[in-house]
Amino acid sequence: MNFCGSKERIFSIGKFSLERWIVPSSKVVEFFSQTDVDRHNAAQASQSLEYTDELHENRQAVSFEDLTATLQNHVGGFIRDKDYRKILEAGPGSQDFLYQALSPTLILPYSWTSLDINQLYVDRLNEQFGQNGSYRAVQGPLRDMKDRVEPHDIIIGNEVLDSIVDFENVFRNIHEKTKGHVFHTQQFLPSFRTIQGLISLDPRIMEHEYCVWLAWNTPDDTQPISHVMIPDVGFMQSNQYLHERLSALAQSNGFKEIGQGLKKYSENADYIYERINKILIEQNILEPSPLIPTTSHYAYMILEKK
Numbered sequence: 001m002n003f004c005g006s007k008e009r010i011f012s013i014g015k016f017s018l019e020r021w022i023v024p025s026s027k028v029v030e031f032f033s034q035t036d037v038d039r040h041n042a043a044q045a046s047q048s049l050e051y052t053d054e055l056h057e058n059r060q061a062v063s064f065e066d067l068t069a070t071l072q073n074h075v076g077g078f079i080r081d082k083d084y085r086k087i088l089e090a091g092p093g094s095q096d097f098l099y100q101a102l103s104p105t106l107i108l109p110y111s112w113t114s115l116d117i118n119q120l121y122v123d124r125l126n127e128q129f130g131q132n133g134s135y136r137a138v139q140g141p142l143r144d145m146k147d148r149v150e151p152h153d154i155i156i157g158n159e160v161l162d163s164i165v166d167f168e169n170v171f172r173n174i175h176e177k178t179k180g181h182v183f184h185t186q187q188f189l190p191s192f193r194t195i196q197g198l199i200s201l202d203p204r205i206m207e208h209e210y211c212v213w214l215a216w217n218t219p220d221d222t223q224p225i226s227h228v229m230i231p232d233v234g235f236m237q238s239n240q241y242l243h244e245r246l247s248a249l250a251q252s253n254g255f256k257e258i259g260q261g262l263k264k265y266s267e268n269a270d271y272i273y274e275r276i277n278k279i280l281i282e283q284n285i286l287e288p289s290p291l292i293p294t295t296s297h298y299a300y301m302i303l304e305k306k
């Protein structure tokens with residue numbers, strides 16, 4: 001992707017280099033305005049099973065039990081406290097990690113619907129979990145859930161709102177399909193396009209001539225952003241930035257934010273953000289702070305329907 005900005009390599013791990021990008025703000029707006037939502041969604045819908053299988057394998061490789069236990073207390077605890085029984089999960093992928101993690105801790109009886117844009121994933125999930133009467137997977141995009149699903153008590157998702165580009169439509173649909181809350185969690189680096197879109201709508205950044213972020217220069221050209229520079233604040237991890245900005249948009253679409261931040265699940269620091277943070281701290285590019293953790297965390301956002 002060529003933004004006519006400048007890029008400087010900070011460090012490399014294997015085939016990946018982390019780069020500092022300095023890009024004219026006007027170019028970010030121009031590029032994002034050219035995003036074709038249908039093409040973007042079609043690309044998501046045609047991913048292979050291996051894509052989310054691999055994502056899940058990566059997750060299982062590091063502190064998986066701590067992550068599962070933390071999600072059971074954090075997301076599962078929220079659902080149990082509210083006595084929610086009708087759960088809609090957005091973007092389960094081919095493994096439905098959230099269902100596997102949370103279902104043993106839910107209050108019986110419950111019903112679980114998982115909605116994914118990818119038919120391959122939906123078929124796999126119905127094969128794997130559909131014999132359990134409380135589970136069903138449904139195909140469809142978040143921006144058009146219409147008759148596919150009825151309103152549920154809560155919408156939850158893990159690593160799914162980091163893939164959307166038409167924020168208003170998605171939040172309008174989410175608002176219609178939750179009766180109470182939305183709870184989203186994010187461990188991995190969000191999609192470049194989504195973060196770029198959120199930057200282009202961020203007045204704190206857009207009032208400056210240039211935007212600054214750190215991104216991987218990946219062999220497949222996906223260039224995921226790890227940190228975004230907020231003028232007068234400093235670098236923020238992109239998973240937390242995702243939630244901070246989505247929450248601001250959700251608040252203009254009938255929600256209020258009741259929680260947002262980073263949730264620690266393990267001391268084990270050998271994971272994406274924590275690994276990058278450690279190197280950036282060693283190189284004096286970032287200062288240690290609660291916003292730049294070197295233990296394992298995920299970012300979360302909890303919204304309440306007004």
Ligand SMILES: C[S@@+](CC[C@H](N)C(=O)[O-])C[C@H]1O[C@@H](n2cnc3c(N)ncnc32)[C@H](O)[C@@H]1O
Nearest residue numbers: 044091092093116117118141142158159160163
């Ligand atoms: C990064 S994967 C995460 C999968 C799973 N939640 C996990 O944590 O392993 C994103 C998932 O969201 C789905 N997805 C992406 N955009 C979507 C959209 N607009 N509507 C519905 N599902 C979408 C993808 O097909 C994929 O299954």
